[in-house]
Amino acid sequence: MSDFKHMAAPGVQQLKPYIPGKPISELERELGIENIIKLASNENPLGPSPKAMEAIKAEMDELALYPDGNGFELKKVLAEKHGVSMDQITLGNGSNDVLVLLAEAFLTPEHSAIYSQYSFAVYPIAIQAIGATHQMIDATPWESDRPLGCDLPAMKAAINDQTRIIFIANPNNPTGSFLQADELKSFIASVPEDVIVVLDEAYLEYSPVEEQVDGSLWLGEFENLVITRTFSKAYGLAGFRVGYALSNPDVANVINRIRQPFNVNSLALAAASAAVNDTEFLEKSMHVNADGMKALEASCDRLGLRYVPSKGNFLLVDFGRDAMPIYQQMLELGVITRPVANYGLPNCLRITIGSEDEMARMVEVMEQVCD
Numbered sequence: 618m619s620d621f622k623h624m625a626a627p628g629v630q631q632l633k634p635y636i637p638g639k640p641i642s643e644l645e646r647e648l649g650i651e652n653i654i655k656l657a658s659n660e661n662p663l664g665p666s667p668k669a670m671e672a673i674k675a676e677m678d679e680l681a682l683y684p685d686g687n688g689f690e691l692k693k694v695l696a697e698k699h700g701v702s703m704d705q706i707t708l709g710n711g712s713n714d715v716l717v718l719l720a721e722a723f724l725t726p727e728h729s730a731i732y733s734q735y736s737f738a739v740y741p742i743a744i745q746a747i748g749a750t751h752q753m754i755d756a757t758p759w760e761s762d763r764p765l766g767c768d769l770p771a772m773k774a775a776i777n778d779q780t781r782i783i784f785i786a787n788p789n790n791p792t793g794s795f796l797q798a799d800e801l802k803s804f805i806a807s808v809p810e811d812v813i814v815v816l817d818e819a820y821l822e823y824s825p826v827e828e829q830v831d832g833s834l835w836l837g838e839f840e841n842l843v844i845t846r847t848f849s850k851a852y853g854l855a856g857f858r859v860g861y862a863l864s865n866p867d868v869a870n871v872i873n874r875i876r877q878p879f880n881v882n883s884l885a886l887a888a889a890s891a892a893v894n895d896t897e898f899l900e901k902s903m904h905v906n907a908d909g910m911k912a913l914e915a916s917c918d919r920l921g922l923r924y925v926p927s928k929g930n931f932l933l934v935d936f937g938r939d940a941m942p943i944y945q946q947m948l949e950l951g952v953i954t955r956p957v958a959n960y961g962l963p964n965c966l967r968i969t970i971g972s973e974d975e976m977a978r979m980v981e982v983m984e985q986v987c988d
Protein backbone atom coordinates (compact mmCIF):
# COMPACT_ATOMS: atom_id res chain seq x y z
CA MET A 618 0.00 0.00 0.00
CA SER A 619 1.43 3.38 -0.95
CA ASP A 620 1.97 5.94 1.79
CA PHE A 621 -0.42 8.51 0.33
CA LYS A 622 -0.16 10.82 3.31
CA HIS A 623 3.56 11.19 2.70
CA MET A 624 3.06 11.47 -1.04
CA ALA A 625 0.94 14.60 -0.47
CA ALA A 626 2.52 18.04 -0.94
CA PRO A 627 4.41 19.01 2.27
CA GLY A 628 2.01 21.86 3.09
CA VAL A 629 -0.97 19.55 2.67
CA GLN A 630 0.53 16.92 5.00
CA GLN A 631 0.52 19.45 7.80
CA LEU A 632 -3.05 20.61 7.27
CA LYS A 633 -5.95 19.83 9.54
CA PRO A 634 -9.25 19.62 7.65
CA TYR A 635 -11.90 22.28 8.25
CA ILE A 636 -14.43 21.11 10.86
CA PRO A 637 -17.94 22.24 9.89
CA GLY A 638 -20.89 22.62 12.27
CA LYS A 639 -22.81 19.39 12.88
CA PRO A 640 -25.69 19.01 10.41
CA ILE A 641 -29.20 18.52 11.86
CA SER A 642 -29.65 15.27 9.92
CA GLU A 643 -26.49 13.81 11.51
CA LEU A 644 -27.66 14.52 15.06
CA GLU A 645 -31.07 13.06 14.18
CA ARG A 646 -29.37 9.85 13.04
CA GLU A 647 -27.10 9.70 16.09
CA LEU A 648 -29.62 10.39 18.84
CA GLY A 649 -32.94 9.60 17.17
CA ILE A 650 -34.37 12.92 18.38
CA GLU A 651 -36.45 15.52 16.57
CA ASN A 652 -36.99 19.29 16.80
CA ILE A 653 -33.29 19.97 16.62
CA ILE A 654 -32.09 23.54 16.17
CA LYS A 655 -28.73 24.34 14.61
CA LEU A 656 -26.93 27.43 15.86
CA ALA A 657 -23.54 26.26 14.64
CA SER A 658 -22.75 27.71 11.22
CA ASN A 659 -23.88 31.34 11.32
CA GLU A 660 -26.75 30.63 8.96
CA ASN A 661 -29.69 32.98 8.56
CA PRO A 662 -32.77 31.80 10.53
CA LEU A 663 -35.06 33.64 8.09
CA GLY A 664 -34.04 31.40 5.20
CA PRO A 665 -33.23 32.90 1.79
CA SER A 666 -34.55 36.28 0.65
CA PRO A 667 -38.02 35.75 -0.93
CA LYS A 668 -36.80 37.56 -4.05
CA ALA A 669 -34.04 34.97 -4.40
CA MET A 670 -36.55 32.14 -4.09
CA GLU A 671 -38.64 33.54 -6.96
CA ALA A 672 -35.58 33.95 -9.17
CA ILE A 673 -34.48 30.38 -8.52
CA LYS A 674 -37.83 29.00 -9.63
CA ALA A 675 -37.67 30.97 -12.84
CA GLU A 676 -34.15 29.67 -13.52
CA MET A 677 -34.95 25.97 -13.05
CA ASP A 678 -35.92 25.42 -16.68
CA GLU A 679 -32.44 26.48 -17.79
CA LEU A 680 -30.51 23.86 -15.85
CA ALA A 681 -29.39 21.93 -18.94
CA LEU A 682 -27.32 24.94 -19.96
CA TYR A 683 -23.97 25.99 -18.55
CA PRO A 684 -24.13 29.07 -16.34
CA ASP A 685 -22.92 32.44 -17.63
CA GLY A 686 -19.22 31.98 -16.88
CA ASN A 687 -18.78 35.74 -16.63
CA GLY A 688 -21.74 36.24 -14.33
CA PHE A 689 -22.82 39.33 -16.25
CA GLU A 690 -26.16 39.95 -14.50
CA LEU A 691 -24.78 39.53 -11.01
CA LYS A 692 -21.69 41.62 -11.71
CA LYS A 693 -23.88 44.34 -13.17
CA VAL A 694 -26.01 44.71 -10.02
CA LEU A 695 -22.95 44.44 -7.79
CA ALA A 696 -21.11 47.11 -9.78
CA GLU A 697 -24.08 49.44 -9.30
CA LYS A 698 -24.35 48.64 -5.61
CA HIS A 699 -20.67 49.30 -4.90
CA GLY A 700 -20.00 52.03 -7.45
CA VAL A 701 -17.21 50.00 -9.06
CA SER A 702 -16.70 48.78 -12.62
CA MET A 703 -17.57 45.21 -13.56
CA ASP A 704 -13.92 44.35 -14.18
CA GLN A 705 -13.24 44.94 -10.47
CA ILE A 706 -15.48 42.03 -9.46
CA THR A 707 -14.55 38.35 -9.15
CA LEU A 708 -17.36 35.92 -8.39
CA GLY A 709 -16.77 32.79 -6.35
CA ASN A 710 -18.37 29.53 -5.26
CA GLY A 711 -18.79 31.14 -1.86
CA SER A 712 -16.27 33.75 -0.74
CA ASN A 713 -14.19 30.76 0.39
CA ASP A 714 -13.49 30.13 -3.30
CA VAL A 715 -12.26 33.69 -3.81
CA LEU A 716 -10.02 33.48 -0.73
CA VAL A 717 -8.43 30.30 -2.10
CA LEU A 718 -8.03 31.83 -5.58
CA LEU A 719 -6.22 34.80 -4.07
CA ALA A 720 -3.82 32.49 -2.24
CA GLU A 721 -3.26 30.36 -5.34
CA ALA A 722 -2.66 33.36 -7.55
CA PHE A 723 -0.30 35.31 -5.32
CA LEU A 724 1.48 32.85 -3.01
CA THR A 725 4.31 30.40 -3.67
CA PRO A 726 6.42 28.31 -1.27
CA GLU A 727 8.82 31.27 -1.17
CA HIS A 728 6.10 33.61 0.09
CA SER A 729 4.15 34.06 3.27
CA ALA A 730 0.78 35.35 4.38
CA ILE A 731 -0.22 36.93 7.68
CA TYR A 732 -3.44 36.40 9.64
CA SER A 733 -4.57 36.75 13.22
CA GLN A 734 -4.88 34.07 15.85
CA TYR A 735 -8.57 33.11 16.31
CA SER A 736 -9.49 34.21 12.81
CA PHE A 737 -11.22 32.26 10.03
CA ALA A 738 -9.91 28.67 9.68
CA VAL A 739 -9.94 28.91 5.89
CA TYR A 740 -6.95 31.34 5.82
CA PRO A 741 -4.30 28.92 7.09
CA ILE A 742 -5.78 26.12 4.96
CA ALA A 743 -5.57 28.24 1.80
CA ILE A 744 -2.02 29.37 2.62
CA GLN A 745 -0.62 25.97 3.60
CA ALA A 746 -2.22 24.14 0.69
CA ILE A 747 0.17 26.08 -1.54
CA GLY A 748 3.17 25.40 0.65
CA ALA A 749 3.49 29.07 1.52
CA THR A 750 4.48 30.10 5.04
CA HIS A 751 1.66 31.13 7.32
CA GLN A 752 2.42 33.76 9.92
CA MET A 753 -0.18 33.69 12.66
CA ILE A 754 -0.08 36.80 14.82
CA ASP A 755 -1.26 36.57 18.45
CA ALA A 756 -4.65 38.18 19.01
CA THR A 757 -5.19 40.94 21.56
CA PRO A 758 -5.92 39.50 25.04
CA TRP A 759 -9.39 38.98 26.57
CA GLU A 760 -8.67 41.73 29.07
CA SER A 761 -8.27 44.50 26.52
CA ASP A 762 -10.39 47.09 24.71
CA ARG A 763 -10.78 44.57 21.90
CA PRO A 764 -10.96 41.05 23.33
CA LEU A 765 -9.48 38.41 20.99
CA GLY A 766 -9.16 40.85 18.10
CA CYS A 767 -6.53 41.64 15.49
CA ASP A 768 -3.33 43.17 16.84
CA LEU A 769 -2.70 45.54 13.94
CA PRO A 770 0.68 46.90 15.15
CA ALA A 771 1.96 43.33 15.58
CA MET A 772 0.68 42.43 12.11
CA LYS A 773 2.44 45.45 10.68
CA ALA A 774 5.68 44.50 12.45
CA ALA A 775 5.48 40.95 11.04
CA ILE A 776 5.57 42.07 7.41
CA ASN A 777 8.81 41.06 5.72
CA ASP A 778 10.16 40.61 2.18
CA GLN A 779 8.32 37.30 1.81
CA THR A 780 4.90 38.65 2.77
CA ARG A 781 2.43 38.76 -0.07
CA ILE A 782 -1.01 38.71 1.58
CA ILE A 783 -2.56 39.81 4.88
CA PHE A 784 -5.97 38.31 5.67
CA ILE A 785 -8.24 40.25 8.02
CA ALA A 786 -11.86 39.38 8.77
CA ASN A 787 -13.87 42.40 9.94
CA PRO A 788 -15.98 41.52 11.87
CA ASN A 789 -13.93 38.46 12.74
CA ASN A 790 -15.19 34.89 12.96
CA PRO A 791 -15.20 33.01 15.40
CA THR A 792 -14.73 35.84 17.91
CA GLY A 793 -17.06 38.56 16.60
CA SER A 794 -14.45 41.22 17.37
CA PHE A 795 -14.16 44.13 14.98
CA LEU A 796 -11.90 46.97 13.92
CA GLN A 797 -12.93 50.61 13.60
CA ALA A 798 -12.66 52.41 10.27
CA ASP A 799 -9.88 54.82 11.26
CA GLU A 800 -7.48 52.25 12.72
CA LEU A 801 -8.10 49.84 9.86
CA LYS A 802 -7.63 52.48 7.21
CA SER A 803 -4.39 53.77 8.68
CA PHE A 804 -3.15 50.19 8.92
CA ILE A 805 -3.83 49.60 5.21
CA ALA A 806 -2.11 52.88 4.38
CA SER A 807 0.97 51.69 6.31
CA VAL A 808 1.26 48.37 4.44
CA PRO A 809 3.75 48.24 1.52
CA GLU A 810 1.99 48.45 -1.85
CA ASP A 811 3.22 45.03 -2.93
CA VAL A 812 1.44 43.33 -0.03
CA ILE A 813 -2.21 42.56 -0.70
CA VAL A 814 -4.62 43.28 2.14
CA VAL A 815 -7.67 41.03 1.96
CA LEU A 816 -10.54 42.41 4.04
CA ASP A 817 -13.11 39.67 4.54
CA GLU A 818 -16.43 41.39 5.23
CA ALA A 819 -18.68 38.33 5.50
CA TYR A 820 -20.65 39.83 8.41
CA LEU A 821 -20.73 43.50 7.44
CA GLU A 822 -24.50 43.52 6.81
CA TYR A 823 -25.23 42.74 10.45
CA SER A 824 -24.27 46.27 11.48
CA PRO A 825 -26.67 49.17 10.91
CA VAL A 826 -25.66 50.91 7.66
CA GLU A 827 -24.34 54.01 9.47
CA GLU A 828 -22.04 51.83 11.63
CA GLN A 829 -20.69 49.57 8.89
CA VAL A 830 -16.95 49.66 8.30
CA ASP A 831 -17.12 49.29 4.53
CA GLY A 832 -13.64 48.81 3.09
CA SER A 833 -14.98 48.92 -0.47
CA LEU A 834 -15.11 52.71 -0.10
CA TRP A 835 -11.29 52.75 0.03
CA LEU A 836 -10.67 50.74 -3.15
CA GLY A 837 -9.87 53.93 -5.06
CA GLU A 838 -7.16 54.83 -2.56
CA PHE A 839 -5.41 51.47 -2.16
CA GLU A 840 -4.47 49.40 -5.19
CA ASN A 841 -3.44 46.52 -2.95
CA LEU A 842 -6.83 46.26 -1.20
CA VAL A 843 -9.20 43.36 -1.86
CA ILE A 844 -12.66 43.14 -0.27
CA THR A 845 -14.52 39.86 -0.01
CA ARG A 846 -18.26 39.57 0.58
CA THR A 847 -20.67 36.66 0.74
CA PHE A 848 -24.31 35.78 0.17
CA SER A 849 -24.05 33.02 2.78
CA LYS A 850 -24.78 35.06 5.88
CA ALA A 851 -27.21 38.00 5.96
CA TYR A 852 -28.58 37.13 2.51
CA GLY A 853 -29.47 33.61 3.69
CA LEU A 854 -28.00 31.77 0.68
CA ALA A 855 -25.30 29.60 2.33
CA GLY A 856 -26.47 26.46 0.53
CA PHE A 857 -25.96 28.06 -2.87
CA ARG A 858 -22.31 28.97 -2.40
CA VAL A 859 -21.85 32.44 -3.81
CA GLY A 860 -19.53 35.24 -2.81
CA TYR A 861 -17.29 37.78 -4.50
CA ALA A 862 -14.19 39.92 -4.35
CA LEU A 863 -13.87 43.62 -5.16
CA SER A 864 -10.39 44.71 -6.14
CA ASN A 865 -8.53 46.78 -8.65
CA PRO A 866 -9.01 45.40 -12.20
CA ASP A 867 -5.42 44.10 -12.44
CA VAL A 868 -5.87 41.91 -9.37
CA ALA A 869 -9.22 40.68 -10.71
CA ASN A 870 -7.55 39.87 -14.01
CA VAL A 871 -4.91 37.74 -12.28
CA ILE A 872 -7.46 35.79 -10.23
CA ASN A 873 -9.63 35.28 -13.28
CA ARG A 874 -6.83 33.31 -14.96
CA ILE A 875 -7.13 30.44 -12.50
CA ARG A 876 -10.84 30.61 -11.75
CA GLN A 877 -12.82 27.56 -12.88
CA PRO A 878 -14.76 28.76 -15.94
CA PHE A 879 -18.13 27.96 -14.33
CA ASN A 880 -17.34 28.31 -10.65
CA VAL A 881 -20.73 29.81 -9.75
CA ASN A 882 -23.78 27.75 -10.67
CA SER A 883 -26.73 29.23 -12.53
CA LEU A 884 -29.23 29.01 -9.67
CA ALA A 885 -26.77 30.75 -7.37
CA LEU A 886 -26.21 33.50 -9.93
CA ALA A 887 -29.97 34.04 -10.30
CA ALA A 888 -30.60 33.94 -6.55
CA ALA A 889 -27.79 36.33 -5.71
CA SER A 890 -28.71 38.79 -8.50
CA ALA A 891 -32.23 39.00 -7.09
CA ALA A 892 -31.09 39.21 -3.46
CA VAL A 893 -28.52 42.01 -3.86
CA ASN A 894 -31.09 44.77 -3.64
CA ASP A 895 -33.52 43.13 -1.26
CA THR A 896 -32.81 45.72 1.41
CA GLU A 897 -36.05 44.92 3.20
CA PHE A 898 -34.86 41.36 3.79
CA LEU A 899 -31.41 42.52 4.91
CA GLU A 900 -32.94 44.93 7.38
CA LYS A 901 -35.18 42.24 8.79
CA SER A 902 -32.19 39.89 9.14
CA MET A 903 -30.31 42.60 11.00
CA HIS A 904 -33.17 43.33 13.40
CA VAL A 905 -33.86 39.67 14.20
CA ASN A 906 -30.13 39.31 14.84
CA ALA A 907 -29.94 42.36 17.11
CA ASP A 908 -32.88 41.11 19.22
CA GLY A 909 -31.50 37.58 19.45
CA MET A 910 -28.07 38.92 20.38
CA LYS A 911 -29.57 40.93 23.26
CA ALA A 912 -31.41 37.86 24.56
CA LEU A 913 -28.27 35.73 24.47
CA GLU A 914 -26.08 38.42 26.05
CA ALA A 915 -28.64 38.89 28.84
CA SER A 916 -28.61 35.16 29.51
CA CYS A 917 -24.78 35.14 29.65
CA ASP A 918 -24.89 38.07 32.06
CA ARG A 919 -27.35 36.22 34.32
CA LEU A 920 -25.09 33.15 34.30
CA GLY A 921 -21.92 35.19 34.83
CA LEU A 922 -20.39 33.99 31.54
CA ARG A 923 -18.08 36.33 29.68
CA TYR A 924 -18.34 36.81 25.94
CA VAL A 925 -16.70 38.84 23.19
CA PRO A 926 -18.83 41.81 22.08
CA SER A 927 -19.85 40.80 18.56
CA LYS A 928 -20.77 42.57 15.35
CA GLY A 929 -21.60 39.28 13.66
CA ASN A 930 -24.58 36.94 13.87
CA PHE A 931 -22.91 34.84 16.57
CA LEU A 932 -21.48 35.18 20.05
CA LEU A 933 -18.32 33.58 21.42
CA VAL A 934 -19.14 32.52 24.99
CA ASP A 935 -16.52 31.48 27.55
CA PHE A 936 -17.86 28.79 29.91
CA GLY A 937 -14.79 28.98 32.14
CA ARG A 938 -14.15 25.23 31.84
CA ASP A 939 -13.84 22.61 29.10
CA ALA A 940 -16.78 23.42 26.84
CA MET A 941 -16.96 19.98 25.20
CA PRO A 942 -19.19 18.37 27.87
CA ILE A 943 -21.44 21.46 27.69
CA TYR A 944 -21.61 21.13 23.91
CA GLN A 945 -22.54 17.44 24.32
CA GLN A 946 -25.25 18.14 26.87
CA MET A 947 -26.73 20.77 24.60
CA LEU A 948 -26.70 18.29 21.71
CA GLU A 949 -28.66 15.82 23.80
CA LEU A 950 -31.23 18.57 24.36
CA GLY A 951 -31.41 19.13 20.60
CA VAL A 952 -29.34 22.30 20.29
CA ILE A 953 -26.26 22.32 18.06
CA THR A 954 -23.61 24.97 18.79
CA ARG A 955 -20.01 25.16 17.60
CA PRO A 956 -17.00 24.02 19.62
CA VAL A 957 -13.92 26.12 18.89
CA ALA A 958 -11.20 24.03 20.54
CA ASN A 959 -9.65 23.64 17.07
CA TYR A 960 -9.13 27.42 17.11
CA GLY A 961 -7.39 27.16 20.49
CA LEU A 962 -10.45 28.18 22.50
CA PRO A 963 -11.36 24.95 24.36
CA ASN A 964 -13.49 26.69 27.02
CA CYS A 965 -15.66 28.51 24.50
CA LEU A 966 -18.59 27.77 22.22
CA ARG A 967 -19.62 29.91 19.29
CA ILE A 968 -23.38 30.33 19.28
CA THR A 969 -25.18 31.56 16.17
CA ILE A 970 -28.08 33.97 16.68
CA GLY A 971 -31.26 32.26 15.52
CA SER A 972 -34.92 33.27 15.37
CA GLU A 973 -36.78 34.53 18.43
CA ASP A 974 -38.10 31.00 19.17
CA GLU A 975 -34.71 29.41 18.64
CA MET A 976 -33.07 31.89 20.99
CA ALA A 977 -35.71 31.28 23.67
CA ARG A 978 -34.89 27.57 23.42
CA MET A 979 -31.13 28.25 23.38
CA VAL A 980 -31.35 30.40 26.50
CA GLU A 981 -33.43 27.77 28.30
CA VAL A 982 -30.99 25.01 27.41
CA MET A 983 -27.95 27.10 28.35
CA GLU A 984 -29.43 27.98 31.74
CA GLN A 985 -30.31 24.34 32.35
CA VAL A 986 -26.84 23.09 31.42
CA CYS A 987 -24.90 25.79 33.29
CA ASP A 988 -26.98 25.58 36.44
Ligand SMILES: *Cc1c(COP(=O)(O)O)cnc(C)c1O
Binds near residue numbers: 710786789817848
Ligand atom coordinates in the same frame (compact mmCIF):
# COMPACT_ATOMS: atom_id res chain seq x y z
C1 LIG B 1 -18.85 32.40 6.73
C2 LIG B 1 -17.63 33.14 6.40
C3 LIG B 1 -17.27 33.36 5.08
C4 LIG B 1 -18.19 32.97 3.99
O1 LIG B 1 -17.94 31.79 3.44
P1 LIG B 1 -18.71 31.41 2.11
O2 LIG B 1 -17.71 30.57 1.43
O3 LIG B 1 -19.00 32.68 1.37
O4 LIG B 1 -19.94 30.71 2.52
C5 LIG B 1 -16.12 34.06 4.81
N1 LIG B 1 -15.37 34.56 5.80
C6 LIG B 1 -15.70 34.40 7.08
C7 LIG B 1 -14.87 35.04 8.13
C8 LIG B 1 -16.83 33.67 7.42
O5 LIG B 1 -17.14 33.48 8.70
